[in-house]
Amino acid sequence: MLALSLAACTGGPSDVAATAAATPSESPGTATQPDATAPGTTAPGAAGPVAAAPAEDDATALLKQRVSDALSRLASGTPKPATAQVTDALTGAGVAPAALEVSASRTPTGLEADAIEAGVLQGRDCVIGQVRDGSVTVTVLPVLASGKCFVGSAA
Numbered sequence: 001m002l003a004l005s006l007a008a009c010t011g012g013p014s015d016v017a018a019t020a021a022a023t024p025s026e027s028p029g030t031a032t033q034p035d036a037t038a039p040g041t042t043a044p045g046a047a048g049p050v051a052a053a054p055a056e057d058d059a060t061a062l063l064k065q066r067v068s069d070a071l072s073r074l075a076s077g078t079p080k081p082a083t084a085q086v087t088d089a090l091t092g093a094g095v096a097p098a099a100l101e102v103s104a105s106r107t108p109t110g111l112e113a114d115a116i117e118a119g120v121l122q123g124r125d126c127v128i129g130q131v132r133d134g135s136v137t138v139t140v141l142p143v144l145a146s147g148k149c150f151v152g153s154a155a
Contacts, residue, residue, distance in 0.1 A: 060125045060140055064138055066094065067093070071086070071089065071129045075136050080133065080134075081105065083116065086105075087118075090129075101148060102116065102119075103117040103150070121148070121149055125141070126144075128140070
């Protein structure tokens, strides 16, 4: 009943068919708008594969691996590391302190944070690492408009 009522409000299914029939068909040689498809697949009417996200450059890929390795070593012995421990692990792995941002391991009320994140500036990329209960996740994101990896200020 509800579907029938909604169909009456929108004009029902017959209007959809009428709209589709009223849409002019493409003439030969006209480019088509590709449908959203998985990266590396061919969209209907498209000339070739849909472009995937640009690959990381070599320096970013190496830094991502270095961050992952350093945080994994730290997390294996300290599943909930403090800010200073993350900073020491990453600078010990060769990350420049000026390029490093690390979140607080304690909330303003003194509670332990659920996770700790580190951001390392690498050109136009930020290598972001997170340690949560001993598990490490590392990804690459674009630098923010501020030129930093994290929103907010260090206080």
